[in-house]
Amino acid sequence: MKFSQNDLENIEYIDFHTHQEFDAPQYLNVVSCEPEEFENHNNKAGSNTLFSVGIHPWLLKGSYDEFIDRMRILEKLLTKSNIIAIGEAGLDKTRGPAAATQIVAFSEILKTAVRINKPVIVHCVRFYPEIITLKKQFAPDLPIMIHGYNGKPPLLKQLFKHNCSVSLGLAGLNRRDVPEFLRANTQHLDRIALETDDSNVSVKSVYTRACEVLDMNEQALKNIMKENFKRFFFNDDNAQN
Numbered sequence: 001m002k003f004s005q006n007d008l009e010n011i012e013y014i015d016f017h018t019h020q021e022f023d024a025p026q027y028l029n030v031v032s033c034e035p036e037e038f039e040n041h042n043n044k045a046g047s048n049t050l051f052s053v054g055i056h057p058w059l060l061k062g063s064y065d066e067f068i069d070r071m072r073i074l075e076k077l078l079t080k081s082n083i084i085a086i087g088e089a090g091l092d093k094t095r096g097p098a099a100a101t102q103i104v105a106f107s108e109i110l111k112t113a114v115r116i117n118k119p120v121i122v123h124c125v126r127f128y129p130e131i132i133t134l135k136k137q138f139a140p141d142l143p144i145m146i147h148g149y150n151g152k153p154p155l156l157k158q159l160f161k162h163n164c165s166v167s168l169g170l171a172g173l174n175r176r177d178v179p180e181f182l183r184a185n186t187q188h189l190d191r192i193a194l195e196t197d198d199s200n201v202s203v204k205s206v207y208t209r210a211c212e213v214l215d216m217n218e219q220a221l222k223n224i225m226k227e228n229f230k231r232f233f234f235n236d237d238n239a240q241n
């Protein structure tokens with residue numbers, strides 16, 4: 001399917017990062033999967049499903065050459081119009097291979113993303129300084145989105161400063177400090193996304209929670225999410241208008 005931004009007009013809820021297809025009118029889902037899983041997911045996907053395909057740090061197995069082979073498969077896939085981002089990719093201090101291996105892989109992924117001009121959805125656990133350093137080094141202007149953000153406001157500020165967006169699920173929204181920070185700094189709302197990831201909640205309930213904690217009516221939130229979607233995935237800088 002060729003997704004047109006006009007299709008957004010009928011969309012109410014956007015799930016910026018999920019692992020399951022959920023096809024219903026008014027819902028748009030960005031399903032994240034590994035290169036080898038794409039065909040299977042794509043066969044099941046309806047017209048309101050778009051994809052991010054990447055190599056998750058937990059699933060970096062085998063040699064460097066094997067990783068490069070997987071990158072070749074990934075790069076071929078990225079010519080498809082329904083794959084709108086690379087991801088998940090990133091760094092995880094608590095799981096996956098040694099830090100050095102993860103850093104080499106993530107650096108390669110960032111370089112590829114810059115070359116083919118695709119944004120990256122990032123999985124990060126306790127490796128934020130390294131993510132920021134690698135982004136500065138390899139992809140300073142590339143839009144990247146840290147998904148499932150569940151850290152404190154000072155870190156959030158730092159991420160915004162380095163051109164990163166963050167996607168929030170219920171865990172992030174249920175914190176007290178992050179919504180408080182966003183309510184006081186509404187200029188940063190253009191760097192926020194909403195997601196369900198691998199949970200069983202509906203993205204609609206994530207929107208409902210976001211409205212409560214951000215003290216915002218649902219229509220205003222929906223408009224912001226659509227603009228953020230266009231800006232992040234399609235580099236549409238006129239999204240504000």
Ligand SMILES: [Zn+2]
Pocket residue numbers: 017018019032088197198
């Ligand atoms: Zn995920």
